[in-house]
Amino acid sequence: MSTAAAQQTLDSRIPDGPIDQKWTQCKNEMKLVAPNNKRKFDIIVVGTGLAGASAAASLAELGYNVKAFCYQDSPRRAHSIAAQGGINAAKNYPNDGDSVYRLFYDTVKGGDFRAREANVYRLAEVSNNIIDQCVAQGVPFAREYGGTLANRTFGGAQVSRTFYCRGQTGQQLLLGAYSALMRQVSVGKVQMYPRREMVDLVVVDGNARGIVCRNLVTGEIETHAAHAVLLCTGGYGNVFYLSTNAKGCNVTAAWRCHRRGAYFANPCFTQIHPTCIPVKGSYQSKLTLMSESLRNDGRVWVPKDPGDTRSPSQIPEDQRDYYLERRYPAFGNMVPRDVASRAAKERCDAGYGVGESHLAVYLDFQRAIQEQGRHVIESKYGNLFHMYKKITDENPYEVPMRIYPAVHYTMGGLWVDYHLESTIPGLFVLGEANFSDHGANRLGASALMQGLADGYFVAPYTVGHHLASSGLKPVTTAHPKFKETAVEARNRIERMLSVNGKRSVDDIHRQLGQIMWDNCGMARNAAGLNTAINEIRNLREEFWQNVRVLGSGQSFNQALEHAGRLADFLEFGELFAKDALQREESCGGHFREEHQTADNEALRDDEHFAYAAAWQFQGDGQEETLHKEQLTFNEVELTTRSYK
Amino acid sequence: MNWLITTLSSTVGRKFVMGLTGLFLCFFLVVHLAGNLLLYVGPEAYDHYAHTLHEQKGFLVVAEVLLFGAFIVHILLAIKLSRGNYAARQISYAKASSKKESRLVANVVAPEAWMFWSGAVVLGFLILHLGDFKFELWWGTSLQAIDSPYDKAGVILRNSLRLFVYTLGSIVLGVHVSHGLASAFQSLGVNHPKYTPCIHWCSIAFGWIVGIGFASFPVIWSLTESAAAP
Amino acid sequence: MISPAHHNLSLTLKIWRQPHADAPGEFRTYQLQDVSPHMSFLEMLDILNEQLIEKGEEPVAFDHDCREGICGMCGMMINGQAHGPDHETTTCQLHMRRFEDGDTIVIEPWRSRAFPVIRDLAVDRSAFDRIIQAGGYVSVKTGQAIDGNANLIPQQDQESSMDAAACIGCGACVAACKNASAMLFTSAKVSHLVQLPQGAPERKKRVLSMISQHDEEGFGACTNTYECEAACPAAISVSHIARLNREYMKAMLTSKE
Structure with a gap:
């Protein structure tokens, strides 16, 4: 390893005191902005998913002037909308022994002890407020006959704490946050800028003071100044080309901030979701997730005989290997995602995979249908079954689904302290875009929880504290830094358009995805990671010499948008591989083949790797500097995660 | 009164009033058809009905004012709405095709897609019809000489232009109300899983009854022309 | 069971091309060979765009994002039907197995005064x-x-x-x-x-x-x-x-x- 670990410690600003008092303590100590002064502050929110929409609405309600940006044609389309299963909260309505502490504990354990305790505790603490807030907005959560809120179980937990709206929980929560945002637009407190892509951050005197963005319709480069910038731009799963992310999801905003000084933490922590529809052909443009909630009733299996080519219904019970139930009797089909994904890969690698590609396992509902009746299964999963049939042309009521893991969520992200502030003062990072709460693996139904916790209940306090305590000078877009940054952005676009080579953006992106999947996917080793680093460098070079982007920068040009995103993925991918290379242990979604137990379970190394790896950009062609934030566990004992 | 103007200039308010006036006009059709059916009972019954009706001067004035008002409002709003609807599309599709499944016969007729034009045909028919029966225009003195309403009707209905226009007008009217009746309920906000299917089928049945009922008079009278003519 | 083996399709596409909101638009006809019936409709358009880029023609602009039928970003008139012939299906979830070899497919943007065209098939909603x-x-x-x-x-x-x-x-x-x-x-x-x-x-x-x-x-x-x-x-x-x-x-x- 050539990367030098910097000695400088990162200040995570975790408040003193017992864990259940930290957030209260923090709120009590934070400085406030007087009501009349709030309207003197401008705040930029980039991204309008759960984190962005909730933060923008909440800050505007407080009286700040908010400008919100998204690349979609409407804030309602952010990819939070695709989350299916549900949202966790420690309400303990089912009376099954849940508590804030248990939700905290499960999340830390589920994250394989690579998350920051204090942040996770706060997350669990505000989880209940989120449910109340969403209900108040008119989110139609599932209800019992008596009219009370219903819950279901989810992977990695032994209590029923997941609230849901059929299979469209993300959609309903996002529409709730979106409606709050639209209300603020109507009263003039939020200015909405859809079809804008943030292409750079403007840092003035060390503070984040604005952004440069491209108007995707006219191609115009715009600059916007503010007193703080909130990045709520989601994850970077599309570095794999094929993922369950929306096609437009990208790392650009986060990466541009990284290049301006924000540390990037744990980029190699990627979640591979076990229940996705397998890849069909080389034309495939994205992968579709089937909610984890399906594992509540579906049983995962492969034939015991690897050569068994009979149709699944013809394979008798005793010749099926329900391998999750076999390996993990306590949790069975409900083991956390990383465990389920790896187990599927293990079976397929051993030759037991099913379907044409042999890269799939069965998810079978026969027993559930027999026991509960088809209409019950239909009411629980009707829309998922419908979607599966649309895509595969197979009826899952009759034939088991075929599933395979796919890239789904990225736990890594920009490093933030307890205030969700990055290493650039005034740049806050919320939701999937930050690194803080899920460690090395995220449990189901907790992404929605985190996005909304950050946006509704954390950022409104901590951003206010920053504004009240930083003594920011007035800055407008006339400041030379804005001009300078805008010129850089424009030049970069011109450069991309002027290459006029042979390969399309899609073509190069596919190749990057292949490199990433082969070497940085579900299982990683040093040789593969080194290969990836070299290949990504070469591909990056090829991109700048051989990409073909037609049309002009002054128009609606989707290939150009994609090219800009890919250019950043090509830089980011290398850091991803380097991070995976330095982490000489297996934890959560990061599985190093060199570090496993005799029965192929992940082997964590707490002595050497109980830290968050925060990378500092040093300039093009320079090695990034690694900073380590030691993670201390006072509340939760570091144990080997076992779901057996 | 501001709210009334707002209502009448909003799409939903206009449709609401379209529905109200439409339902009233449908009610009138029922009464009108019932009266006309007396033609089949015989001259005495029909003439008695006609004379009794014409003696109710006060009632007639009120009814005619109401009817006329309903027609005018219905027509004016239809024109307003159709202009707005036409403008809303701006550029028409090169190719258009329905996605509705329940369209066998209706796929050809598609009454709901042609309400404005079927309404316009009905209006034309109505003008001719009023000219014939109410104002006895364009008949010179030939009708004045006839005392019995029954005989007057016979003369008018046996005219070959009337045969064509009245038959076509009646059928188009049937088509118009077969959608219009159910549509009025929807516009008034009446939609319930228990009753809506019934309203839908009743509306179609009503369309057939109105269409066939009114078209039967010119058709049967012209068929009986040769037989009955002295 | 497993769907019968389909043969790949050859298609004629008539697509509305309009450079920007204020420019006049027109239909252009493209031939596309070897379309797998398992492709989604948007993947078919991706392939077309790859071929257009190779020929030096600007790709067809169309809105899309999640490609799993929930974000609501995609949408086009396909042979006169919104989102194509399938019911309860967005354009991204429509699959080419719904079409026959040799078909001509007419593709237009949503048409409404309130939804002005931004470019080609993308409209402002x-x-x-x-x-x-x-x-x-x-x-x-x-x-x-x-x-x-x-x-x-x-x-x-x-x-x-x-x-x-x-x-x-x-x-x-x-x-x-x-x-x-x-x-x-x-x-x-x-x-x-x-x-x-x-x-x-x-x-x-x-x-x-x-x-x-x-x-x-x-x-x-x-x-x-x-x-x-x-x-x-x-x-x-x-x-x-x-x-x-x-x-x-x-x-x-x-x-x-």
Whole structure:
């Protein structure tokens, strides 16, 4: 390893005191902005998913002037909308022994002890407020006959704490946050800028003071100044080309901030979701997730005989290997995602995979249908079954689904302290875009929880504290830094358009995805990671010499948008591989083949790797500097995660 | 009164009033058809009905004012709405095709897609019809000489232009109300899983009854022309 | 069981090309060979675009994002049908197995005065956002909420509300309506909120201002042809439009404003 670990410690600003008092303590100590002064502050929110929409609405309600940006044609389309299963909260309505502490504990354990305790505790603490807030907005959560809120179980937990709206929980929560945002637009407190892509951050005197963005319709480069910038731009799963992310999801905003000084933490922590529809052909443009909630009733299996080519219904019970139930009797089909994904890969690698590609396992509902009746299964999963049939042309009521893991969520992200502030003062990072709460693996139904916790209940306090305590000078877009940054952005676009080579953006992106999947996917080793680093460098070079982007920068040009995103993925991918290379242990979604137990379970190394790896950009062609934030566990004992 | 103007200039308010006036006009059709059916009972019954009706001067004035008002409002709003609807599309599709499944016969007729034009045909028919029966225009003195309403009707209905226009007008009217009746309920906000299917089928049945009922008079009278003519 | 082996398709595509909002547009015809029936419709367009780029022609612009039928970003008229021939399906979820070898497919953008074309098949649907801004929300600030279980909501009401809330805002209802009316979209939001106790306090104001905005945007009136319902990928029922009509007149007749 050539990367030098910097000695400088990162200040995570975790408040003193017992864990259940930290957030209260923090709120009590934070400085406030007087009501009349709030309207003197401008705040930029980039991204309008759960984190962005909730933060923008909440800050505007407080009286700040908010400008919100998204690349979609409407804030309602952010990819939070695709989350299916549900949202966790420690309400303990089912009376099954849940508590804030248990939700905290499960999340830390589920994250394989690579998350920051204090942040996770706060997350669990505000989880209940989120449910109340969403209900108040008119989110139609599932209800019992008596009219009370219903819950279901989810992977990695032994209590029923997941609230849901059929299979469209993300959609309903996002529409709730979106409606709050639209209300603020109507009263003039939020200015909405859809079809804008943030292409750079403007840092003035060390503070984040604005952004440069491209108007995707006219191609115009715009600059916007503010007193703080909130990045709520989601994850970077599309570095794999094929993922369950929306096609437009990208790392650009986060990466541009990284290049301006924000540390990037744990980029190699990627979640591979076990229940996705397998890849069909080389034309495939994205992968579709089937909610984890399906594992509540579906049983995962492969034939015991690897050569068994009979149709699944013809394979008798005793010749099926329900391998999750076999390996993990306590949790069975409900083991956390990383465990389920790896187990599927293990079976397929051993030759037991099913379907044409042999890269799939069965998810079978026969027993559930027999026991509960088809209409019950239909009411629980009707829309998922419908979607599966649309895509595969197979009826899952009759034939088991075929599933395979796919890239789904990225736990890594920009490093933030307890205030969700990055290493650039005034740049806050919320939701999937930050690194803080899920460690090395995220449990189901907790992404929605985190996005909304950050946006509704954390950022409104901590951003206010920053504004009240930083003594920011007035800055407008006339400041030379804005001009300078805008010129850089424009030049970069011109450069991309002027290459006029042979390969399309899609073509190069596919190749990057292949490199990433082969070497940085579900299982990683040093040789593969080194290969990836070299290949990504070469591909990056090829991109700048051989990409073909037609049309002009002054128009609606989707290939150009994609090219800009890919250019950043090509830089980011290398850091991803380097991070995976330095982490000489297996934890959560990061599985190093060199570090496993005799029965192929992940082997964590707490002595050497109980830290968050925060990378500092040093300039093009320079090695990034690694900073380590030691993670201390006072509340939760570091144990080997076992779901057996 | 501001709210009334707002209502009448909003799409939903206009449709609401379209529905109200439409339902009233449908009610009138029922009464009108019932009266006309007396033609089949015989001259005495029909003439008695006609004379009794014409003696109710006060009632007639009120009814005619109401009817006329309903027609005018219905027509004016239809024109307003159709202009707005036409403008809303701006550029028409090169190719258009329905996605509705329940369209066998209706796929050809598609009454709901042609309400404005079927309404316009009905209006034309109505003008001719009023000219014939109410104002006895364009008949010179030939009708004045006839005392019995029954005989007057016979003369008018046996005219070959009337045969064509009245038959076509009646059928188009049937088509118009077969959608219009159910549509009025929807516009008034009446939609319930228990009753809506019934309203839908009743509306179609009503369309057939109105269409066939009114078209039967010119058709049967012209068929009986040769037989009955002295 | 496993679907019968399909042969790859050769297609003729007639696609609306329009460089920008103010430029005139026209149909251009493209031949596309070797299309796998397992491809989604948008993947088929991806392949076409790859070939266009190779030939030096600018690719066809079309909106899309999640490609799993929930974000509502994609949408185009396919042979005169919004989102193509399948029911309860967005364009991204439509698969080429639905077409025959040798087919000609006509592809147009949504047509509505309120949805101006941005480029090719991409249109501006910000009118929908403005309708929501007019009142498609519950006025509750962050932190003001009472306990989620404080209001009991009968399961039936919640389910019915959820039926309406499932709208993805794609605009197919407008595209399919002969009057380019957005009544299904507007009614879905009104119906979603009015069936919940949380939405009740603002029910009158909401419906009146949303309809006023709907009309101002230049959408047409609902003439109950129900083409919207047939085209809706989220299966939103026209019964919500009836509820909207009811709510509107009730509000108009009883509101004190």
